[in-house]
Amino acid sequence: MTKMADSSVDVVEGCRLPVLRKNQENEDEWPLAEILSVKEIPGRKLYYVHYIDFNKRLDEWVTPDRLDMKKLQFPKKEAKTPTKNGLPGSRPSSPEREVRKSLDLNLQTATAPSRGKTLPTPKRKAESVSLATQVSPATPVPSLPGSAEASQASVYPAVRDTNTFILKSNARDDHEQLTSLTTNGTARRPMPNQPGRKRKQPPNCGGTDEIIKVFQYNNSPRCANVYLPPGEDSQDSSDGIPSAPRMTGSLVSDRSHDDIVTRMKNIDCIELGRHRLKPWYFSPYPQELTTLPILYLCEFCLKYLKSLKCLQRHLTKCNLRHPPGNEIYRKGTISFFEIDGRKNKTYSQNLCLLAKCFLDHKTLYYDTDPFLFYVMTEYDSKGFHIVGYFSKEKESTEDYNVACILTLPPYQRRGYGKLLIEFSYELSKVEGKTGTPEKPLSDLGLLSYRSYWSQTILEILMDLKPDNGERPQITINDISEITSVKKEDVISTLQYLNLINYYKGQYILTLSEDIVEGHERAMQKRHLRIDSKCLHFTPKDWSKRGKW
Incomplete structure (x- = not known):
């Protein structure tokens, strides 16, 4: 009713x-x-x-x-503080305000860090909310049990000597990263304490070159154990794990300047080629275009026009049938074009305006000079039609290989998002670097990256086989180097999948039958993959190019 x-x-x-x-x-x-x-x-x-x-x-x-x-709830009016001689004064005290003040003081005292301990910087409220809403309840991120909990061996499957794989730990920073990433709360949700069970710190690892059991398939049920070395509870590993996602990236939006205008969608509809798109968020197109029922875009140069007649007249003059820049990848109908934000400034700015309609967490910079844009297209007889894109800084001091990433709505849920992510890591492999996306990720971006990281890491773990009757060896560093995924992302993904447990003085990874079967089903649906043989890309050293 x-x-x-x-x-x-x-x-x-x-x-x-x-x-x-x-x-x-x-x-x-x-x-x-x-x-x-x-x-x-x-x-x-x-x-x-x-x-x-x-x-x-x-x-x-x-x-x-x-x-x-x-x-109906009316907005609350904030009481203004009386002033004296232009200076802020104090309001009269009231019992209610005194109670609230005492509660605030108690809360600050309870949450204040103790002297002599280093605690991670708290996340912004907006970021913590966006991350928390994306973690599926079905796959909780585990906390690492202490040695008291490790005594319950019945939780884990029986260990057999056949088909066992080895993890060789040759670096102490692997242990420190695993422990610090788990204890500082940046990679997992807080888990409620269970009554009657005390947590203990895991014992220190004896040597840094010891060989530890890594991977074990049980014949029945189909299951695997991966053993990881324990380490010291350190906050300062050699790679410097950030205690909170960096909020000052090149395109990270400063939410402190939000106003009522930017909180509202200002474009009703966009016509881009054969598609009509309903924008999700505000984008700073010229004011005179925001009152139009439909905003027309040229799908090749992305120029915005106010009417269909203007678009038709523009198409008779526009010679582009693909994005400007170099085509560095083509397989079948899928192509990628590399676009320099300095050489093709107008196209890059138009691309940012379009992307802002579907990205809320990033701000828009008209200065596109420091960025490269990689546009994915689908080819037919009429030309190369934009599917999505990602941008990256020419020089990133924090190993970011993606600044913004977007699949346009008509092409979402068809595997193109993972293809963009896979391509960004393929470029990192050619550059000989490990990379990570710029934080914070949008809700859909976080889901896509979680899925890609999970499938990529599980693919490597499941492909490990015995070598000449001996157990194969692998480290977190090996996984990172093979995939170009940063070590922090590798470890956080293992925790997100609920694979890490603490058992008999060691960290173990347990691949259950459900995880293996779920991974195989997901890979069967993933038809679009990047073929490295079709990539023609030469990385540039932008540090030697002055102003790029």
Whole structure:
């Protein structure tokens, strides 16, 4: 039953109330929403709402009949502090304020770090929320059990001597990374303490060159154990694991400058070739274009035009049938073009404007000179049609191999996202580096990267076979070098998959039958893969090129 709005109450910006919407099952629901804007059209009012705890791409204009006025919450007015001689003064004290103040002090005392200990820098609130919402409850990230818990051997499958693989630990920083990444809370969700069970620090590892059992297949059930060495609880490994994701990247958005304008979608519809796209977020296209029902884009040069007639006239003059730049990869109908943000500035800026319609967490820089853009296209008789892209800094001091990454909505859920990620790591392999995407990742970006890392690492672990009757050897460094995935991402992925446990004084990885079968099913669906033989790419040393 639809609840009608009460016309006698004036709904203003900042009000909160339940709003009717359809969920994924096409059922009615009434989530709490905030009114961001109100506009009048002939005959009625429209309200732009943001659903609390929902992604901003679901924001929309709604009619008054979808508002539940019985639960209307007006915005709270902040009391202004009295001033004296232009200087901020103090407000009169009240019992309520004194109680709140004492509670705040108690909270600060409880959470304050003890003297002499180094604690990780807390994450931003926005980032922690976006990451937490993407971790699936079905695959919790484990905490490492202490030695008291390790005594319960019945939790783990029996160990056999056949088909056992070896992990050779030849670097102490592997141990430190594993321990620090687990204990500082950046790679896993906090797990509730279980009553009656105390956690103990794992014992220190004796030598750094000892050989440890790594991989073991049990004949029945199909299962594997990977043993990793314990290490000291260190916060300062040689590779310097960041205690929180870097929030000052080249394209990371500064949310402190958000205003009501940038929180609202300003483009209704974009026509790009044979597709019409509904933008998800604000993008700073020229103001005069935001009032148009449809914004037209040339799908080859991405120039924006105000009418279909202007687009048709432009197409008679535009000679491009592919993105500008060098084609560095082609297999079948899939091609990749490398575009220099300095040499092709106009195209790069237009690409950023389009991408901003679907990326909320990155800011838009018109200075594209420091960036390279890799555009993936699909070829047909009419030309090379843009599918998605990623950008990267020409010089990254923190080994970032991706700044922004996007698959356009018409091509999503078809494997193109993983193909873009795989291509970015293929470039890192040619450059002889390990790479990682710039943080924070969007919700969809985080899901794509988690899936890619999981499949890539499991593929390596499952391909390990006995060598001349001897157990093969592998380290975290080996996995990182083979895949070009940074060691921190390798370890966090193992924890995300709930593979790491602490057993009989050692860290072990357990591949269950469900994980193996799930991986095999996922790989059967993954038809699009990068063929390194089709890549024609020569890395450049941008540090010697002045202003690029």
